[in-house]
Amino acid sequence: MKKVLAVSVLVAMTISATAKANPVWDYVGAGYTDAAGDGPYIEGSFRLNRNWIADASYARLSNGPFDANQLKAGLNYILGTSLGFSADTQTYLLGGVENWSGDADETGAYAGVGIRHPLTPQVELYSEATYHTVFDEHGSLAGGITYFLTPAWAVRGNLALNSGDTKNEFRFGVSYQF
Structure with a gap:
């Protein structure tokens, strides 16, 4: 069993060493979220053209007797502004x-600004600051990897x-880029 695990780790490291990480907007994903309750989520993003990206997510949240569905749909507009430390940001x-x-x-509704940065060929970071008008209006500062x-x-x-x-939110999942 230990040999199978060791071989699996080596294969995963070899595969990940050849992977590329550029800001990737075309993907579908699924996972687990913990927000105003916890449960599964699905999400997707699709580049419409050079600057416009459509995205959406759906989460089914439960917290004791409380159940809710959260649906978000929106657009992102890539500004084309270059930051001095990386042309890929x-x-x-x-x-x-x-x-x-x-x-x-x-x-x-929600609105905000964001930044995506490929840190290495395998790692991409993002950060967003948004304002939400739903449930007592609140600001949000999000970061992800x-x-x-x-x-x-x-x-x-x-x-x-x-x-x-407004409760903080955590998400963890997998995605398929196309």
Whole structure:
């Protein structure tokens, strides 16, 4: 069993050494989230043209007797602004609609700014600052990391720190880039 595990780790390291990490916008993913309850999520992003990206996510959250569905759909606009430390870093504006349904129903909008930076050929970092009008209006500062196992598969994780009484959010999942 230990030999199989060791060989598996070596194969994964070899594959990941050949993977490339550029800001990748075309992907679908799924995983686990812990926000105003916890549960599964699915998400996707698709580049419409050079500057516009459509994205959406759906999460089914449960917290004791409380159940909710969270649906977000929006657009990102790549600014084309270059930051001095890396030509591959992308800055963007984001905005969209957020809907909560279930035991609590509310719809609102969100808007913000973000940055994506390929740190190494296998690692991409991102950070976003957003303002949400849903549930007592709140600000959010999110950061995340993507580790590319292969050019097509990645592991993703992020943490969003929210202002006010809005619970912070954690996500961990896998994605397929196309």
